[in-house]
Amino acid sequence: MNEKIRLLRERLRNLNMEGMIITNPISIKYLTNIENEGTLLITRKENIFLTYTMFLESVRSTVTINDELIIADFRDVSKEECENFFLFCENIGFEENYVTYKQYHYLKQKYKVNNLAETENIIEKLRAIKDKEEIEKIKKACEITDNCFNHLLEFIKIGMTEKEIALEIETFFKKNGAEGLAFDTIVAIGENSANPHWNPSDREVRMADPILIDMGCKYQGYCSDMTRTIFMGCILEEIKPVYDLVLKNLSYTDKEIKEYASIKTISQMVESDFKLNKYDLIHSLGHSIGMETHEMPYINTKNDTYLKENMVIAIEPGIYLPGKYGIRIEDTILVEKNGCTILTNSPRNYVIL
Amino acid sequence: MNEKIRLLRERLRNLNMEGMIITNPISIKYLTNIENEGTLLITRKENIFLTYTMFLESVRSTVTINDELIIADFRDVSKEECENFFLFCENIGFEENYVTYKQYHYLKQKYKVNNLAETENIIEKLRAIKDKEEIEKIKKACEITDNCFNHLLEFIKIGMTEKEIALEIETFFKKNGAEGLAFDTIVAIGENSANPHWNPSDREVRMADPILIDMGCKYQGYCSDMTRTIFMGCILEEIKPVYDLVLKNLSYTDKEIKEYASIKTISQMVESDFKLNKYDLIHSLGHSIGMETHEMPYINTKNDTYLKENMVIAIEPGIYLPGKYGIRIEDTILVEKNGCTILTNSPRNYVIL
Numbered sequence: 001m002n003e004k005i006r007l008l009r010e011r012l013r014n015l016n017m018e019g020m021i022i023t024n025p026i027s028i029k030y031l032t033n034i035e036n037e038g039t040l041l042i043t044r045k046e047n048i049f050l051t052y053t054m055f056l057e058s059v060r061s062t063v064t065i066n067d068e069l070i071i072a073d074f075r076d077v078s079k080e081e082c083e084n085f086f087l088f089c090e091n092i093g094f095e096e097n098y099v100t101y102k103q104y105h106y107l108k109q110k111y112k113v114n115n116l117a118e119t120e121n122i123i124e125k126l127r128a129i130k131d132k133e134e135i136e137k138i139k140k141a142c143e144i145t146d147n148c149f150n151h152l153l154e155f156i157k158i159g160m161t162e163k164e165i166a167l168e169i170e171t172f173f174k175k176n177g178a179e180g181l182a183f184d185t186i187v188a189i190g191e192n193s194a195n196p197h198w199n200p201s202d203r204e205v206r207m208a209d210p211i212l213i214d215m216g217c218k219y220q221g222y223c224s225d226m227t228r229t230i231f232m233g234c235i236l237e238e239i240k241p242v243y244d245l246v247l248k249n250l251s252y253t254d255k256e257i258k259e260y261a262s263i264k265t266i267s268q269m270v271e272s273d274f275k276l277n278k279y280d281l282i283h284s285l286g287h288s289i290g291m292e293t294h295e296m297p298y299i300n301t302k303n304d305t306y307l308k309e310n311m312v313i314a315i316e317p318g319i320y321l322p323g324k325y326g327i328r329i330e331d332t333i334l335v336e337k338n339g340c341t342i343l344t345n346s347p348r349n350y351v352i353l
Numbered sequence: 354m355n356e357k358i359r360l361l362r363e364r365l366r367n368l369n370m371e372g373m374i375i376t377n378p379i380s381i382k383y384l385t386n387i388e389n390e391g392t393l394l395i396t397r398k399e400n401i402f403l404t405y406t407m408f409l410e411s412v413r414s415t416v417t418i419n420d421e422l423i424i425a426d427f428r429d430v431s432k433e434e435c436e437n438f439f440l441f442c443e444n445i446g447f448e449e450n451y452v453t454y455k456q457y458h459y460l461k462q463k464y465k466v467n468n469l470a471e472t473e474n475i476i477e478k479l480r481a482i483k484d485k486e487e488i489e490k491i492k493k494a495c496e497i498t499d500n501c502f503n504h505l506l507e508f509i510k511i512g513m514t515e516k517e518i519a520l521e522i523e524t525f526f527k528k529n530g531a532e533g534l535a536f537d538t539i540v541a542i543g544e545n546s547a548n549p550h551w552n553p554s555d556r557e558v559r560m561a562d563p564i565l566i567d568m569g570c571k572y573q574g575y576c577s578d579m580t581r582t583i584f585m586g587c588i589l590e591e592i593k594p595v596y597d598l599v600l601k602n603l604s605y606t607d608k609e610i611k612e613y614a615s616i617k618t619i620s621q622m623v624e625s626d627f628k629l630n631k632y633d634l635i636h637s638l639g640h641s642i643g644m645e646t647h648e649m650p651y652i653n654t655k656n657d658t659y660l661k662e663n664m665v666i667a668i669e670p671g672i673y674l675p676g677k678y679g680i681r682i683e684d685t686i687l688v689e690k691n692g693c694t695i696l697t698n699s700p701r702n703y704v705i706l
Contacts, residue, residue, distance in 0.1 A: 036550070054549055054635045057675055094454075101457045102449040102471070118455070167527050174520050196407055197389070282407045322410055 001068045004031050004126065005047055011122050012042065012093060019043045019086055020093035020119065021107050026291055027095065027123045029221065032069060034062050041111075043085050050074050083112035093119035124296045128288055130310050134222060135334060138290065138312050141178065141224035142332050142343040144217050148172045149228060149346040156353055158207065158232060162187040162200035165213070173217040182216035182223035183293045193229065193326040196283055196318060207233045210325045211353075214316075216293060216332075223293045225314040226344040227330035230351040239327070240350075242319050245277055246327045247348055249317045253285070257313070257333060257340040263303040270317055271301055279319045286315040289332055311335040312343070354421045357384050357479065358400055364475050365395065365446060372396045372439055373446035373472065374460055379644055380448065380476045382574065385422060387415050394464075396438050403427050436465035446472035477649045481641055483663050487575060488687060491643065491665050494531065494577035495685050495696040497570050501525045502581060502699040509706055511560065511585060515540040515553035518566070526570040535569035535576035536646045546582065546679040549636055549671060560586045563678045564706075567669075569646060569685075576646045578667040579697040580683035583704040592680065593703075595672050598630055599680045600701055602670045606638070610666070610686060610693040616656040623670055624654055632672045639668040642685055664688040665696070 001009075008031065012020055022028060022040040028049075029035055036059050038051030048070045051059050056073055063069050086092050094107060096118040108116045130138070151172055156165060166185045174180060188198035189205055193212035205211060209232045216225040229243070249270045256266050267285045274281045286299035289312050297305050299313055307313070313335060318328030329348055334341045354362075361384065365373055375381060375393040381402075382388055389412050391404030401423045404412050409426055416422050439445050447460060449471040461469045483491070504525055509518060519538045527533060541551035542558055546565035558564060562585045569578040582596070602623045609619050620638045627634050639652035642665050650658050652666055660666070666688060671681030682701055687694045 035552075054673070058548060058550075096455040097453050099454050100450050101447075101452050101454055104454045163527070167524065171520065171524060174516070195411060197411075199388075320407070 001047070002031070002066055003131075005042070005067070007126055008123065009042065011126065012119075015091075015093065015117075015119060015122065017091045017093045017117060017119070018089040020122075021111060021113070021116070022095065022123070023103065023107070024095050024098040024123070027098075030123065030127055030291060032063060032067060034059050038074075041085055044089065046070055048072060048085070050077060082110055086111055086113050089114065091115045091117045093117055093122065095119065095123065097121060097124075121296060127290055128296055128311055129308060130290060130312055134290065135310065135312065137220045137222035138224065138332065138334075139343055141182070141217050141219035141222055142226070142345075144173060144176050144178050144219060145215060145224040145226050145344055146346050147176060148215065148217070149213075149226070152213065153230075153351065153353065156205060156211065156232075158205050160205050161202045162189055162192070162198075163202060165211075166200040169213075169215050178217035178219050179221075180218055182218045182225060186212065186214035186227075188212040188326070191323055191325065194320045194322045194324055196320055196326065196328070205232050208236055210235075210239060210327070212326060212328055214328065214330065221291055223289050223291070224344060225289050225293055225316075225330060225332050226346060227316055227318075227328045228346055228348075228351065229327045229329065230353060232353050234352060235350055239325060242279075242321075243327050243350065245274070245279070246317050246319055246329050249273055250315060250329050250331070250348065253315050253317075254333070254340065254342065257307060257315075257335055259307060259309045259335060259337050261307045263297060263299055263305055263307060264301055267299060267301040267303070274317075274319065281317065282320060283318065285317060286313055286330075288312060289314050307335045309335060309337050354400070355384070355419055356484075358395070358420070360479055361476065362395065364479065365472075368444075368446065368470075368472065368475065370444045370446045370470060370472070371442040373475075374464060374466070374469070375448065375476070376456070376460070377448050377451040377476070380451075383476065383480055383644060385416060385420060387412050391427075394438055397442065399423055401425060401438070403430060435463055439464055439466050442467065444468045444470045446470055446475065448472065448476065450474060450477075474649060480643055481649055481664055482661060483643060483665055487643065488663065488665065490573045490575035491577065491685065491687075492696055494535070494570050494572035494575055495579070495698075497526060497529050497531050497572060498568060498577040498579050498697055499699050500529060501568065501570070502566075502579070505566065506583075506704065506706065509558060509564065509585075511558050513558050514555045515542055515545070515551075516555060518564075519553040522566075522568050531570035531572050532574075533571055535571045535578060539565065539567035539580075541565040541679070544676055544678060547673045547675050547677055549673055549679065549681070558585050561589055563588075563592060563680070565679055565681055567681065567683065574644055576642050576644070577697060578642050578646055578669075578683060578685050579699060580669055580671075580681045581699055581701075581704065582680045582682065583706060585706050587705060588703055592678060595632075595674075596680050596703065598627070598632070599670050599672055599682050602626055603668060603682050603684070603701065606668050606670075607686070607693065607695065610660060610668075610688055612660060612662045612688065612690050614660045616650060616652055616658055616660060617654055620652060620654040620656070627670075627672065634670065635673060636671065638670060639666055639683075641665060642667050660688045662688060662690050
């Protein structure tokens, strides 16, 4: 059986569950590599993927014998067969943070489950620890992102709009081996950079503008995430101390990140240092990253858990002054036993175009 | 009060509900134009939007006095205030097809709702009937899509890959007034066209290839959807009868589409005609389209409802022969009182490059 499904079965046993109904396409892709719509049933003895007629061929060409996965067409599985998959089972898990209220009742009835029980993000927790192959893919996504940043330093000129720059980023990604964007690119010029979630507009680059670029690509299903705030022509003097404060805190976290580091403590340290300088940390300090840009564990002051080896996280301290400007610097970082490796390697210091 | 919220309140009263908790960002955008994260509460007397500190400015700049919407920061609303929003209310609606199992229990407790009840897609049903402004936006998205198709006829050459063509489509959309894609573009060449949900690959265009292109853009939040299957150099004789059959059925639906036409009957007619010719209709005949590419009502043989004036639908008959080729032709269509208007106007007949 494939290693990921084997691990999942182990965790299910720990939760005293005899099986699981999995419907989140990301969970299904993670566990089986299948990208087509369907339902994955982990039963006592078998792993079964039910899908639609039109996807059968594609699914069959994806799985390997090693997956030990039975593929079936929804149309060929009778009501009685559905009701027998979990016969004599007491607790069957489901994804309580993905399945809608309506689906929950549908699944419970369709598969005649005695107790369809919450699994506390069991699959998301598995996904938090990356294996070698996953780390390689994230590294490659980060490399493409660094190359894109380098390209932008040549590309961006006065008079260009946020939209034009965002489109260039996407085009660069796709022409350089990425499938596409990990998330909608943020290009926020001047006063727009004060909005942490800006959508690229027709605002043009002018002299002395800060240009905040938050971008990431997807390489073989895995994401990168990096933010840099760069400057056209010069940096206004008033911006420098804010930039320095953000950068200092990012550098601080580099030193703290390692296995068993407390997520809460790291986040609180940044929050405190910002407060000490009369600024607020208005969003989370960061998040994990992998098949999705935002994954568990989230890096914020409310998270009581610890970092673990082979987690990959994005740390993104930012300070935003409405009507004026915002500074955010962000890197994708691999957590290691005794430290960390920063996977996005674009210059963190002042970059002036 | 804005017309859309007014209509929603009317429908809630019909369901015997005193209010609603709305968390789906698309519903929130539809009702209020707000694009930021938050929760919209329709209480007995007020419409309240709760959001995060960092979004307050953006939200305030979006809403108008006419919306009669109270904006508040989650941080400033106490536990007691939350529990009082629906005081003395019996039934409060929620979005059972959006809210997860976990969120359901969270919302019920947080807002102390007596009976948090299913609303049977109340907002999706409102969204199904488009107003003038919405129709204009969809028309514009369709116009950009037609222009893109025209551009492709010049652009596509032997040796080009599916990925290159897909990237050109996206770039064209963004350079011609669209925000971006309505959905991931499908470019499927040759045998790949037999897969209805193909992801663009490095497969190159060769002589005599069918090239299936399913594309749509988003213009001011509204989508278009069009598919054409075109040919490089010539059409294989064996493909012609299949193409003709698909086209005949699309033309047939044009004649049937009008207010009160039965969705089931139209779908069954196409299915029967395919069967008569020994082919299967392996996916739905179509779907509604608007803020999302796939909206209610879905156009298939299981849907017992009727078309209504000012619905906008995409009809996409297709025949797929695994290992060989697939033919799909699709248009976005406005339902009218006595007929319909086809909004995507690219040529439906054989197009040979």
